[in-house]
Amino acid sequence: MKIEKWNPCVKAFTILVSVILLSFSYVVRLNVLVFGISLFLLLFFSDAKPKSILAILTPAMAAAFGLFMMGLYYARGNSITNVEMESLSAVPYAVRAAMSQNLETALQLSTRLLAYAGMGIFFALSTDGEFFIYSLMHQCRLSPKFAYGILAAFHLMPNMVREFKNVRIAFRVRGVHAGFLSLRPMFTMLVNSVRWSESVSMAMESKGFCPEAPRTCYSVPGIHWYDWLGCVLVLGGIVSGMIFLR
Numbered sequence: 001m002k003i004e005k006w007n008p009c010v011k012a013f014t015i016l017v018s019v020i021l022l023s024f025s026y027v028v029r030l031n032v033l034v035f036g037i038s039l040f041l042l043l044f045f046s047d048a049k050p051k052s053i054l055a056i057l058t059p060a061m062a063a064a065f066g067l068f069m070m071g072l073y074y075a076r077g078n079s080i081t082n083v084e085m086e087s088l089s090a091v092p093y094a095v096r097a098a099m100s101q102n103l104e105t106a107l108q109l110s111t112r113l114l115a116y117a118g119m120g121i122f123f124a125l126s127t128d129g130e131f132f133i134y135s136l137m138h139q140c141r142l143s144p145k146f147a148y149g150i151l152a153a154f155h156l157m158p159n160m161v162r163e164f165k166n167v168r169i170a171f172r173v174r175g176v177h178a179g180f181l182s183l184r185p186m187f188t189m190l191v192n193s194v195r196w197s198e199s200v201s202m203a204m205e206s207k208g209f210c211p212e213a214p215r216t217c218y219s220v221p222g223i224h225w226y227d228w229l230g231c232v233l234v235l236g237g238i239v240s241g242m243i244f245l246r
Contacts, residue, residue, distance in 0.1 A: 002047065003045050006227055007139070008128075008221070009139040010230070011126075021235070022034065022112060023112075025238075025242045027241065027242060028108055029241075030115075030238070030241040031108075034238070035111070038118030038119055039057075042121065053125065063117075064110040064111075064113045065110070068110035069106070130151060130154075131221060133150055134221050137217075138221055153197075160189060163192050167188045167189055168185050171184070
């Protein structure tokens with residue numbers, strides 16, 4: 001079964017509680033296990049493309065490496081004493097840092113970030129945006145006014161990107177210089193976006209949209225037994241790892 005069928009609200013609740021539990025844990029093996037299982041599920045039990053996973057994972061790996069080096073060289077409290085450092089003055093600093101107990105701190109910091117990144121990528125690439133909004137409406141009682149407003153903004157994003165490119169081309173044709181960080185194309189794009197949002201609002205009102213009125217829905221996400229089973233398995237696995245993987 002594809003993990004895209006997992007109810008988004010239950011999935012979000014599971015990941016949120018898992019993140020809170022991992023914040024109280026300092027088990028390196030558990031962090032690595034969570035990260036590995038997240039990638040395994042995405043690769044073999046979802047429609048996520050490996051290219052998309054790699055594109056999001058690369059910055060996370062870079063940040064984890066930065067945390068590892070920071071914890072290795074600049075951690076306090078677990079490093080070896082000054083007397084021990086003086087006795088190893090002939091040894092390169094990188095070797096002395098690796099010999100200290102800072103290595104454990106560095107691994108805890110970096111692997112925790114990877115675990116968070118794995119769960120975040122798991123949710124982002126295995127959850128449809130519209131399905132998530134519908135689930136928030138029916139399971140979390142999100143107001144339709146906010147739900148459809150979010151969906152309207154979401155569907156306007158491709159038009160905003162296309163409009164930004166068109167504005168830059170128009171500036172170039174007119175001989176107007178606009179650098180990469182120039183705000184002039186951004187300002188023009190935002191003005192057009194405000195006009196689009198007003199048009200969408202008028203269209204919704206003209207079609208009789210009223211958030212307080214009773215309405216039927218084409219798609220109604222439900223919570224099934226396998227949704228709660230996945231929640232119990234994930235949270236139970238993390239709690240068991242916190243206990244037995246110390």
